[in-house]
Amino acid sequence: MSHIVIIGAGECGARATFALREKGFDGRVTLVGAETHLPYERPPLSKEALLHGHAPKLVSELAQYAEAGIEVLTGVTAESIDPAGKIVRLSNGVILAYDQLLLTTGARPRPFPGLSGDNHRIRTLRTHGDAVEIRNALQPGKHLAVIGGGFIGLELAATARKLGVAVTLVEGLPRILSRGVPEPIAAIVADRHRAEGVELLCGARIESLSEDGDAAHIRLADGRTISADMIVVGIGAVPNVELARDAGLAIDNGIAVDEHLRTSAPDIFAAGDCCSFPLSHYGGRRLRLEAWRNAHDQGNLAAANLMGEGATVSAVPWFWSDQYDLTLQIAGMADGATLTVRREVAEGAFILFHLDETGRLIAASGIGTGNSIARDIRLAEMMIAAGVRPDPDALAAPGTKLKSLLAA
Amino acid sequence: MSNWVEVCATDKIDEEDVIRFDHGGMTFAVYRSPDDTFFATAGLCTHEKIHLADGLVMDDIIECPKHNGRFNYKTGEAKGAPVCVNLKTYPVKVEAGTVYISL
Numbered sequence: 001m002s003h004i005v006i007i008g009a010g011e012c013g014a015r016a017t018f019a020l021r022e023k024g025f026d027g028r029v030t031l032v033g034a035e036t037h038l039p040y041e042r043p044p045l046s047k048e049a050l051l052h053g054h055a056p057k058l059v060s061e062l063a064q065y066a067e068a069g070i071e072v073l074t075g076v077t078a079e080s081i082d083p084a085g086k087i088v089r090l091s092n093g094v095i096l097a098y099d100q101l102l103l104t105t106g107a108r109p110r111p112f113p114g115l116s117g118d119n120h121r122i123r124t125l126r127t128h129g130d131a132v133e134i135r136n137a138l139q140p141g142k143h144l145a146v147i148g149g150g151f152i153g154l155e156l157a158a159t160a161r162k163l164g165v166a167v168t169l170v171e172g173l174p175r176i177l178s179r180g181v182p183e184p185i186a187a188i189v190a191d192r193h194r195a196e197g198v199e200l201l202c203g204a205r206i207e208s209l210s211e212d213g214d215a216a217h218i219r220l221a222d223g224r225t226i227s228a229d230m231i232v233v234g235i236g237a238v239p240n241v242e243l244a245r246d247a248g249l250a251i252d253n254g255i256a257v258d259e260h261l262r263t264s265a266p267d268i269f270a271a272g273d274c275c276s277f278p279l280s281h282y283g284g285r286r287l288r289l290e291a292w293r294n295a296h297d298q299g300n301l302a303a304a305n306l307m308g309e310g311a312t313v314s315a316v317p318w319f320w321s322d323q324y325d326l327t328l329q330i331a332g333m334a335d336g337a338t339l340t341v342r343r344e345v346a347e348g349a350f351i352l353f354h355l356d357e358t359g360r361l362i363a364a365s366g367i368g369t370g371n372s373i374a375r376d377i378r379l380a381e382m383m384i385a386a387g388v389r390p391d392p393d394a395l396a397a398p399g400t401k402l403k404s405l406l407a408a
Numbered sequence: 409m410s411n412w413v414e415v416c417a418t419d420k421i422d423e424e425d426v427i428r429f430d431h432g433g434m435t436f437a438v439y440r441s442p443d444d445t446f447f448a449t450a451g452l453c454t455h456e457k458i459h460l461a462d463g464l465v466m467d468d469i470i471e472c473p474k475h476n477g478r479f480n481y482k483t484g485e486a487k488g489a490p491v492c493v494n495l496k497t498y499p500v501k502v503e504a505g506t507v508y509i510s511l
Contacts, residue, residue: 300489371459378476
């Protein structure tokens with residue numbers, strides 16, 4: 001019986017296992033995950049799960065794995081792959097022989113440079129276990145320092161404020177969200193955080209981090225020291241490529257895959273946060289995405305190609321972030337835009353459409369309360385995928401139905 | 409015994425679109441299909457309790473604005489992960505240019 005082994009039990013790996021069954025694969029499927037939980041959704045970890053102390057929201061229940069005939073090995077890591085012999089050695093001593101292998105090893109938080117040792121008050125947020133530890137420290141009246149003004153850090157700051165925790169957020173660059181979020185939208189997010197009482201320090205160079213029994217400390221280059229009950233470092237993620245690299249697979253800012261998610265080794269695919277892939281709508285440039293939707297979609301795509309469908313990565317990158325009652329959503333990649341037009345959607349809600357020099361829509365970024373911009377961003381995503389060159393004035397006019405521009 | 413509740417005038421919902429309708433402490437999504445027929449479902453996505461009326465209608469499909477979970481709004485059928493629980497649907501009638509749903 002044909003055996004597909006999937007290493008990495010997050011959204012992507014879990015989705016791929018079920019997608020294999022949905023597509024009629026009747027061979028053996030084994031999903032291997034390092035965490036002790038069944039695969040769960042990570043986006044709530046910086047939001048509702050942290051706020052309410054929820055148990056992890058499972059992607060699927062245990063009974064669904066049993067029903068689908070999927071073997072799940074939790075608390076087990078893969079130690080090595082032998083691509084020639086087509087075997088995987090696991091940390092529990094088991095050796096799995098595979099016919100095809102899918103690597104969905106994900107990413108891990110980028111460590112703060114130079115920080116070493118066992119820190120209790122200086123943490124990162126990636127797993128449910130991390131969220132539990134952080135939540136335990138976030139009692140009302142405590143002080144949290146966040147390093148990094150990206151999605152994770154800002155979402156964590158917003159959640160901490162809801163819990164009555166004082167928050168200082170330190171960002172090294174002149175503004176928050178400088179990776180991929182246009183300035184006018186980042187400014188609204190920054191203003192909201194300040195209005196909610198977050199102390200936002202941008203352009204702050206950190207000299208060192210330290211902790212003692214009572215507090216953790218950030219020493220800034222300008223001589224200031226910020227002391228807090230806990231520091232959470234949110235400065236990005238690094239892909240988990242070691243297993244693939246040690247097996248001789250090509251690495252290029254992640255496990256390098258082609259447009260079918262194939263690695264450089266026969267019968268080994270990779271998908272999700274761990275891989276870099278060519279982005280068809282943007283001239284085939286190689287990109288790695290750390291996003292729930294990408295993990296979900298590539299899990300489906302990898303399953304299709306494990307079944308020999310030869311499907312091609314053609315998704316438009318799509319991200320969202322929830323902070324307070326604000327949601328921001330971004331579709332596409334805005335760098336390279338030569339024209340940006342603004343469309344008012346509702347009170348305090350707007351979308352920026354980014355077009356390249358040929359007039360093609362390459363990205364859309366929106367912000368508003370609740371899901372006020374979601375529908376238009378979704379339509380923008382479809383327009384980007386379709387490669388349309390919409391009339392900028394029509395994009396900006398609130399009276400224009402975006403659906404009518406899909407065929408432009 | 410059916411309990412017909414007035415939703416709105418037919419021209420308040422565009423073709424291939426959806427509106428949110430709250431009644432009696434519940435929330436619904438009321439649709440007008442591209443072939444000009446009206447439908448109604450429970451208002452919240454079965455995955456994360458997001459208002460579906462903020463989502464996009466394409467043909468027979470409503471797509472949740474948060475995680476793109478898809479349902480056939482005519483039948484309530486969940487069309488695949490991340491949604492696996494079907495939406496409840498409600499009978500709809502149109503009389504004298506007004507849309508009613510049966511609760």
